[in-house]
Amino acid sequence: MSEALLEVRDLSVVFDGFRALDGVDLTVERGELRFLIGPNGAGKTTLIDVITGLTRPAGGSVRFEGRDLAGRKEHEIVRMGVGRTFQTSVVFEELTVLENLDLAASFRRPLWSLARRRRGVSDAVAAAMETTQLHALADRPAGVLSHGQRQWLEIGMLIAQGPRLLLLDEPVAGMSGEERQHTGELLTEIAKEHTVIVIEHDMEFLRRYASQVTVLHEGKVLVEGSVDEVRADPRVQEVYLGRTDDTFDPAVAGKTTASAGGGRMAGGPDAGTAIGEGVVAGPGAAGTGTMSGTAAGPVAGSAAAGEVK
Numbered sequence: 001m002s003e004a005l006l007e008v009r010d011l012s013v014v015f016d017g018f019r020a021l022d023g024v025d026l027t028v029e030r031g032e033l034r035f036l037i038g039p040n041g042a043g044k045t046t047l048i049d050v051i052t053g054l055t056r057p058a059g060g061s062v063r064f065e066g067r068d069l070a071g072r073k074e075h076e077i078v079r080m081g082v083g084r085t086f087q088t089s090v091v092f093e094e095l096t097v098l099e100n101l102d103l104a105a106s107f108r109r110p111l112w113s114l115a116r117r118r119r120g121v122s123d124a125v126a127a128a129m130e131t132t133q134l135h136a137l138a139d140r141p142a143g144v145l146s147h148g149q150r151q152w153l154e155i156g157m158l159i160a161q162g163p164r165l166l167l168l169d170e171p172v173a174g175m176s177g178e179e180r181q182h183t184g185e186l187l188t189e190i191a192k193e194h195t196v197i198v199i200e201h202d203m204e205f206l207r208r209y210a211s212q213v214t215v216l217h218e219g220k221v222l223v224e225g226s227v228d229e230v231r232a233d234p235r236v237q238e239v240y241l242g243r244t245d246d247t248f249d250p251a252v253a254g255k256t257t258a259s260a261g262g263g264r265m266a267g268g269p270d271a272g273t274a275i276g277e278g279v280v281a282g283p284g285a286a287g288t289g290t291m292s293g294t295a296a297g298p299v300a301g302s303a304a305a306g307e308v309k
């Protein structure tokens, strides 16, 4: 039997006595596009933080391509082939799209070569540009990009680093319908060559683009299965809206709540709010503020990791 790309076993994370993750098992096979959903505070971001070395687990293990990630530093994990985006953008505003991509790709080049002026575009940057379709914006400063374009640039920056596993934290938060569609197509394209784990709340988006879904709740895996299986599962309905009648449809519930509440609501097990199509607010939407300044280290977030969630 072939080895899974990512194997998380009995993972626990404790913050000041609070168990944010409690015995999580997750297996992701090579080539999967896996969606990770769950109510606010379920532990989704914490799980990604542990995989990428940002948070230390209290127990359990994470293996990537058969190698234990425990105790490794973030930049080491990036070099091993794991890349992530954050809910908050980490592009460099003053640099052009091309320069951002080139900088992201450069983390594999020796330091001395960074000082040399490079002619042309590297294969990694060309591939990232091709996948994200950002050619027309290549010479624009990232600071003038729309929210959606910025997210695609970040995904392109990840691709330029040649990861085997991409972890994307709410990539469509704050996007218009058209941008969501473009992002869905982009994810589908990326998943042909990479393994991708996406944190996403939008059930309509899941319905269109997800195959396998893992639902986290209170630090545990609640359900795993296809979108239809997950949507039909009474436990999922229960944690999202506290109801179990079989007419419940999370997508419809989300729309209703969004129109009533104007987006993602605070308070309560509000994920019912978060699971619907109308949910566009939240940390990702606020994440259009970007870093500026000097670039050092792996651009894919580890350099900025301490500054964002």
Ligand SMILES: Nc1ncnc2c1ncn2[C@@H]1O[C@H](COP(=O)(O)OP(=O)(O)OP(=O)(O)O)[C@@H](O)[C@H]1O
Residues within 6 Å of the ligand: 015, 016, 020, 038, 039, 040, 041, 042, 043, 044, 045, 046, 047
């Ligand atoms: N650094 C931290 N210190 C203390 N508690 C934390 C820390 N990070 C996360 N938590 C808590 O751990 C729990 C899980 O948080 P996490 O951000 O992983 O949830 P999430 O599923 O990603 O939620 P959301 O959808 O709101 O982003 C929450 O109760 C959160 O308050």
